[in-house]
Amino acid sequence: MQANNPDKPTLAARLIGGEIAALARAISVVERDAPNALNILRAIRPHLGQAVVVGFTGPPGAGKSTLVNAFVAELRKRGKTVGVVAVDPSSPITGGAVLGDRIRMAEHTLDEGVFIRSLASRGALGGLSAAAAQVADLMDAAGRDVVVLETVGAGQSEVEMARIADVRIVIAAPGLGDDIQAIKAGILEIADILVVNKSDQPLASQTKRQLDAMLSLRAPSDHPVPVLSTDAIARTGVAELADAIDECAAYNERNDDRSALAGRSRHLLAQAVAQAAESHVMTSRSDAIEAIIQAVQEAQIGLSDAARQVLDTLHKELAD
Numbered sequence: 001m002q003a004n005n006p007d008k009p010t011l012a013a014r015l016i017g018g019e020i021a022a023l024a025r026a027i028s029v030v031e032r033d034a035p036n037a038l039n040i041l042r043a044i045r046p047h048l049g050q051a052v053v054v055g056f057t058g059p060p061g062a063g064k065s066t067l068v069n070a071f072v073a074e075l076r077k078r079g080k081t082v083g084v085v086a087v088d089p090s091s092p093i094t095g096g097a098v099l100g101d102r103i104r105m106a107e108h109t110l111d112e113g114v115f116i117r118s119l120a121s122r123g124a125l126g127g128l129s130a131a132a133a134q135v136a137d138l139m140d141a142a143g144r145d146v147v148v149l150e151t152v153g154a155g156q157s158e159v160e161m162a163r164i165a166d167v168r169i170v171i172a173a174p175g176l177g178d179d180i181q182a183i184k185a186g187i188l189e190i191a192d193i194l195v196v197n198k199s200d201q202p203l204a205s206q207t208k209r210q211l212d213a214m215l216s217l218r219a220p221s222d223h224p225v226p227v228l229s230t231d232a233i234a235r236t237g238v239a240e241l242a243d244a245i246d247e248c249a250a251y252n253e254r255n256d257d258r259s260a261l262a263g264r265s266r267h268l269l270a271q272a273v274a275q276a277a278e279s280h281v282m283t284s285r286s287d288a289i290e291a292i293i294q295a296v297q298e299a300q301i302g303l304s305d306a307a308r309q310v311l312d313t314l315h316k317e318l319a320d
Helices: 011-016 020-031 037-047 064-077 100-104 132-141 156-163 178-183 204-217 238-254 259-283 287-297 303-319
Strands: 052-057 082-088 114-120 146-150 167-172 193-196 227-229
Touching (some): 011 020, 011 037, 020 114, 052 156, 064 082, 064 146, 064 238, 132 146, 167 238, 193 238, 227 238
Parallel strands (some): 052 167, 167 193, 193 227
């Protein structure tokens, strides 16, 4: 048996050094939650916080992937390296990503300055899979200047992106009409920048006016939310979008806003707790859990109170 070479760089060290193959391998390890995943995540912690994490979200049909593709091209023109975490819908058969975003970003395939990874949503209602935040951290540690998160477009519940991204872009398509009212309590409130894509269409100006009007419902801010118009196919307005993102990121840095980095850790912890609780409820046959389930079934207790009782039960069982 060949002895291990103690001088051989670890996977984490190679990733931090910018090796693309190591980044790809580390993402696979972390996404599978393989035994070495924790060692990798621990090793990269001192190297986080250098990249600007930009989140793109919005309803289906708004042209998110096409706009992200154009934005990546603009960043490369400016000499910046990019990592893209594209969260695609899961296949109902295999559970894997459909990989639509990889197809739309094919022009960047041979560019080593662009690293694209598609992740399956795996039923994540907030538009981001459980591994997305960790993959963003890996790309950050690998030296990418900008990390782009693109969500599946699940709608109002995508506010979880606000906990992960440094700069949050909400994209609308022309002619949303009443749809704007339907989502205003959700993703519109998380926006640092609002974008009306497909600006060549007739209703684009009207939609922009609607969004401008809706901003009056938000609390006043030292950094006003711009409403921009883009045509991702013609790539008009994309340079202005990149400028606005730079300005927003610089504003956050001046104000020492490190909340997104902490938010990614909080997000990961919350998901881990939820998964542990779900596993406990689904597999436990303890009398306490069975009693809570029976009480819910017979409408003797509400779900919120039942959830608190489950957490109390889980805490007691772990302490014993």
